[in-house]
Amino acid sequence: WWVVLGAPHQLARYDGSEWTTWDVGMYAHSVALDSAGSAWVNGHFTQSPELLASIARAGGVRTHLLPPHPTLATGDGGPVPYELRTGPDGTIWMSELQGNRIVAFHPSTGRSDVYEMPTSVSGPRRLDVDRQGVVWIPTYGAGGLVRLDPSADPKDRFQEIPLPLKDAAPYIARVHPRTGVVWIGTGTADAVFAYHPRERR
Numbered sequence: 001w002w003v004v005l006g007a008p009h010q011l012a013r014y015d016g017s018e019w020t021t022w023d024v025g026m027y028a029h030s031v032a033l034d035s036a037g038s039a040w041v042n043g044h045f046t047q048s049p050e051l052l053a054s055i056a057r058a059g060g061v062r063t064h065l066l067p068p069h070p071t072l073a074t075g076d077g078g079p080v081p082y083e084l085r086t087g088p089d090g091t092i093w094m095s096e097l098q099g100n101r102i103v104a105f106h107p108s109t110g111r112s113d114v115y116e117m118p119t120s121v122s123g124p125r126r127l128d129v130d131r132q133g134v135v136w137i138p139t140y141g142a143g144g145l146v147r148l149d150p151s152a153d154p155k156d157r158f159q160e161i162p163l164p165l166k167d168a169a170p171y172i173a174r175v176h177p178r179t180g181v182v183w184i185g186t187g188t189a190d191a192v193f194a195y196h197p198r199e200r201r
Contacts, residue, residue, distance in 0.1 A: 001013065026042075029044035064110065081099075093127060113150070117158075124140070138172060
């Protein structure tokens with residue numbers, strides 16, 4: 001098990017018999033694992049700069065800086081880094097709940113790409129990444145599902161998909177690893193949705 005311990009600023013792992021903890025220097029909100037066996041956490045309240053930390057299999061902790069938000073890097077609130085997921089190419093994807101951005105961090109280069117959500121105040125929360133590297137984003141504030149294809153032409157990168165119930169407050173998306181169906185958990189609809197990308201329904 002991997003567990004984020006927010007207030008103690010730690011990441012913990014349970015291997016079946018004992019716990020190991022690492023001091024990550026930030027209020028860790030989410031954890032993602034990569035194919036090399038490293039774990040990644042984001043700083044929920046970091047803002048200038050926003051931070052990621054990686055914990056290598058050997059045990060060392062390394063901090064990574066993300067691009068500052070143009071308006072929320074200083075002052076109260078901040079962009080509120082939220083979900084972390086690892087793409088098939090090793091990219092670490094992160095949502096900003098209040099910042100309305102998706103950040104892609106590339107561990108091999110230390111470079112980041114930033115994608116502004118197509119609708120203001122979308123409230124992107126727990127996104128997921130499919131086997132083709134497409135990012136599926138539940139928009140808690142806007143009430144829909146967003147498809148982000150980073151390999152597409154900039155004008156075609158985003159597709160906004162309405163949900164069957166308005167104001168469902170979609171909170172989490174998870175892509176089935178075999179079928180590619182996107183499952184969406186909601187905050188207010190008392191429902192779970194399944195979106196079928198091939199059929200667009």
